Amino acid sequence: MQNGLRLKEAYVLRLSHRPSRDKRVTTHVALVARAFGAKGVFIEGEDTHLIDSIKKATEVWGGSSYFKVETISDGKSLVSQWRNKGGITIHLTMYGINVCEKIKELSSFEVPLLIIVGSEKVDSWYYHNVDFNLAIGNQPHSEIAALAIFLDRLYKGLELHYIFEDSKLRVIPQEAGKKVVKNG
Numbered sequence: 569m570q571n572g573l574r575l576k577e578a579y580v581l582r583l584s585h586r587p588s589r590d591k592r593v594t595t596h597v598a599l600v601a602r603a604f605g606a607k608g609v610f611i612e613g614e615d616t617h618l619i620d621s622i623k624k625a626t627e628v629w630g631g632s633s634y635f636k637v638e639t640i641s642d643g644k645s646l647v648s649q650w651r652n653k654g655g656i657t658i659h660l661t662m663y664g665i666n667v668c669e670k671i672k673e674l675s676s677f678e679v680p681l682l683i684i685v686g687s688e689k690v691d692s693w694y695y696h697n698v699d700f701n702l703a704i705g706n707q708p709h710s711e712i713a714a715l716a717i718f719l720d721r722l723y724k725g726l727e728l729h730y731i732f733e734d735s736k737l738r739v740i741p742q743e744a745g746k747k748v749v750k751n752g
């Protein structure tokens with residue numbers, strides 16, 4: 569992987585995307601997934617505009633060669649297939665077990681992880697058919713925050729040093745102001 573960092577293979581499943589209401593939040597779920605080291609995002613629902621805008625971001629800022637973005641019609645089938653193939657499924661929910669208690673066990677898995685976040689009320693099926701129901705604290709907050717903290721715990725902060733080598737633009741960090749250069 570980029571700049572020698574090899575992160576554990578993780579994908580995100582965003583449940584029940586409603587184009588009329590969730591466009592911004594689902595976009596942020598996808599951007600967080602990409603920026604914090606996940607390999608792709610599956611979005612349950614239809615929204616070609618959303619897919620195009622996420623793909624545009626990966627073309628400019630990197631990841632288009634490997635970051636997968638696709639819509640799916642049924643999250644439950646994806647979860648079942650994932651588990652049948654030996655992958656691990658993790659549902660982020662305020663009702664689950666605190667992430668701190670499980671992160672060591674999760675870090676030991678060598679198989680692809682599927683991290684599931686909801687939007688509206690999550691169907692009870694998920695609570696009984698995933699490998700882990702994990703809480704980022706037991707207070708209600710946001711799928712964006714939950715995903716960011718989970719990925720940061722999983723990758724122990726290494727994802728913040730990740731360089732997207734196929735990006736068109738690159739930020740040169742500044743104490744003040746903004747500097748962006750073209751790559752290549």
Ligand SMILES: C[S@@+](CC[C@H](N)C(=O)[O-])C[C@H]1O[C@@H](n2cnc3c(N)ncnc32)[C@H](O)[C@@H]1O
Binds near residue numbers: 662684687703709712
């Ligand atoms: C705005 S919440 C709505 C949750 C909904 N009320 C329910 O009962 O399923 C949307 C998503 O954020 C995530 N989330 C919110 N708070 C969380 C927490 N404390 N820990 C883990 N995930 C959380 C979950 O994935 C949840 O499905």
